[in-house]
Amino acid sequence: MIEFMLNQELIQWDATVSDLTLLQWLREERQLTGSKEGCAAGDCGACTVLVGQVEEEGQLKYRSINACICFMGSLAGHHVLTVESLQQEGNLHPVQQALVDHHGSQCGFCTPGFVMSLLGWWWNTEPQQLDSEVNFANHRHEVEQALSGNLCRCTGYQPILLAADSLAPRSRADDLLLVDKEKLIARLTAINNSNAQPTTSTWQGFYSPTNVADLSLAYTACPEARLVAGATDLSLELTQKLQPLPSLINLKQITELNQLQQQERHLVIGAAVSLLQMESFLRPYYPAFADILTWLGSRQIRHQGTMAGNIASASPIADTPPALLALDSQVVLQRGSQQRTIALSDFYLGYRQTVLRPAEFIHSILIPLPVARQQFFMAKVSKRKEDDISAVCLALSIVLQSGVVQQVAIGAGGLAATPARARTTESLLQGQTLDHNLINACGNTLAKDFQPISDFRASAAYRRQVTQNLLQDFLQKALSHDALTQEGAA
Numbered sequence: 001m002i003e004f005m006l007n008q009e010l011i012q013w014d015a016t017v018s019d020l021t022l023l024q025w026l027r028e029e030r031q032l033t034g035s036k037e038g039c040a041a042g043d044c045g046a047c048t049v050l051v052g053q054v055e056e057e058g059q060l061k062y063r064s065i066n067a068c069i070c071f072m073g074s075l076a077g078h079h080v081l082t083v084e085s086l087q088q089e090g091n092l093h094p095v096q097q098a099l100v101d102h103h104g105s106q107c108g109f110c111t112p113g114f115v116m117s118l119l120g121w122w123w124n125t126e127p128q129q130l131d132s133e134v135n136f137a138n139h140r141h142e143v144e145q146a147l148s149g150n151l152c153r154c155t156g157y158q159p160i161l162l163a164a165d166s167l168a169p170r171s172r173a174d175d176l177l178l179v180d181k182e183k184l185i186a187r188l189t190a191i192n193n194s195n196a197q198p199t200t201s202t203w204q205g206f207y208s209p210t211n212v213a214d215l216s217l218a219y220t221a222c223p224e225a226r227l228v229a230g231a232t233d234l235s236l237e238l239t240q241k242l243q244p245l246p247s248l249i250n251l252k253q254i255t256e257l258n259q260l261q262q263q264e265r266h267l268v269i270g271a272a273v274s275l276l277q278m279e280s281f282l283r284p285y286y287p288a289f290a291d292i293l294t295w296l297g298s299r300q301i302r303h304q305g306t307m308a309g310n311i312a313s314a315s316p317i318a319d320t321p322p323a324l325l326a327l328d329s330q331v332v333l334q335r336g337s338q339q340r341t342i343a344l345s346d347f348y349l350g351y352r353q354t355v356l357r358p359a360e361f362i363h364s365i366l367i368p369l370p371v372a373r374q375q376f377f378m379a380k381v382s383k384r385k386e387d388d389i390s391a392v393c394l395a396l397s398i399v400l401q402s403g404v405v406q407q408v409a410i411g412a413g414g415l416a417a418t419p420a421r422a423r424t425t426e427s428l429l430q431g432q433t434l435d436h437n438l439i440n441a442c443g444n445t446l447a448k449d450f451q452p453i454s455d456f457r458a459s460a461a462y463r464r465q466v467t468q469n470l471l472q473d474f475l476q477k478a479l480s481h482d483a484l485t486q487e488g489a490a
């Protein structure tokens with residue numbers, strides 16, 4: 001049995017049904033049909049709800065998520081806020097009123113999701129004065145990011161953006177939903193969830209361990225169970241392929257797997273850290289990597305999804321492995337109480353195949369700290385910028401000293417059965433003086449490194465050409481930057 005709050009109500013829910021989604025439960029069992037099912041795949045945002053959690057500092061923080069790909073068991077101790085709860089004392093909520101005032105309320109399918117995403121943005125943003133171009137541009141970027149997972153297929157976004165402009169300077173003090181926040185924090189903190197640990201291989205249910213030792217015990221007892229972090233990949237096996245997921249072990253409640261820290265030589269990323277947390281954490285070290293993360297899925301997907309899940313899915317078009325490969329990252333794997341650390345480049349065995357053994361899991365990811373003169377570049381090519389999967393993703397890490405390549409690593413996605421390094425091209429560059437001839441020669445070696453396929457995202461020829469263009473552009477920029485650094489030093 002787990003407990004969570006739904007709007008104003010305390011819910012007790014039997015966690016033996018592992019793979020019921022929040023959207024199914026809301027609509028079919030609670031008849032709360034404001035949250036809509038547009039795609040059941042995390043793509044359209046029609047099912048967006050807010051999920052609040054009391055954080056370590058005692059703050060209640062709300063995140064927008066896709067209810068269609070959220071498993072009920074993951075809600076233990078959380079506050080779920082649906083669109084039905086917004087109207088207070090017969091009045092529209094300020095976010096709803098702003099949409100009405102600016103003609104931003106559209107059809108019944110997309111509007112509830114837009115309302116909830118805007119509410120999440122408004123609550124998580126300090127009141128802003130939009131009195132300079134810079135303030136306005138920053139504000140618009142934030143709103144667009146908050147709405148990146150909400151699709152409307154028929155009208156337009158402008159009235160919705162105008163509604164957000166009108167909300168930006170408004171204080172949240174008069175929001176009736178936030179009046180009893182302290183009481184709500186106390187109620188959530190008092191929830192004491194306990195759930196039965198798997199002890200046999202035939203166990204079925206949803207188990208949320210709170211420490212790595214319990215995770216190891218449970219996974220060893222039931223290696224057939226599936227691990228679930230953000231569920232943004234795994235849930236599609238249920239909602240798209242209609243495959244039941246009877247035994248799930250949740251990683252998100254494990255404190256140790258939520259660690260995010262700088263150590264002497266590495267950044268350590270726990271397996272349960274969300275992609276959104278990664279954006280701000282990585283920015284001071286590798287800004288180009290952080291920039292690409294802002295285009296991974298949508299805000300809702302990044303609130304839930306993790307880097308470890310992105311790696312473990314072993315998708316050839318996952319966005320973080322190319323960067324992690326170029327940065328020579330490692331993964332710490334654990335089975336029972338034993339850990340082993342391997343290079344990410346040794347993690348993939350073939351299409352959707354990894355070296356993970358039964359009952360073994362990714363504990364954390366180690367990203368080396370930047371070294372002197374290291375330059376890092378990354379690009380993702382997709383048909384849409386927001387909420388779209390890569391046709392090609394390329395990352396380059398290079399250290400140049402007076403024009404000579406001291407270190408180079410190239411990671412790529414979308415070009416082979418797994419994310420992969422461009423070893424032949426790296427060998428061509430290593431130790432050489434970087435000039436236009438060498439940069440041009442990379443085109444030929446890339447063709448030896450990768451023989452991409454054609455599919456609905458891009459043709460093989462397009463993939464080849466765009467990869468060559470990206471790499472040559474990165475190398476050119478690295479060379480120019482190195483020349484400027486030398487001039488500056490002279």
Ligand SMILES: Cc1cc2nc3c(=O)[nH]c(=O)nc-3n(C[C@H](O)[C@H](O)[C@H](O)COP(=O)(O)OP(=O)(O)OC[C@H]3O[C@@H](n4cnc5c(N)ncnc54)[C@H](O)[C@@H]3O)c2cc1C
Pocket residue numbers: 041042043226227228229230231232233234235251271275295296297298301304305306307308309310311312313317318319320356360361362363387388389390
């Ligand atoms: C609408 C939408 C848009 C998306 N856009 C992008 C995109 O632009 N770029 C991109 O790269 N991906 C994208 N994805 C895919 C997905 O969001 C990412 O791959 C995400 O990082 C998966 O993380 P997760 O925590 O949700 O994984 P989960 O779904 O929880 O798990 C994925 C798989 O990894 C396993 N797993 C999870 N954690 C571990 C662990 N610690 N050890 C071992 N196995 C583990 C699970 O058992 C499962 O098999 C998108 C998905 C959706 C639904």
Ligand code: FES
Pocket residue numbers: 036037038039040041042043044045046047048066067068069
């Ligand atoms: S129904 Fe489309 S994102 Fe959930």
Ligand code: FES
Pocket residue numbers: 106107108109110111151152153154155
């Ligand atoms: S999908 Fe609702 S108005 Fe376009």
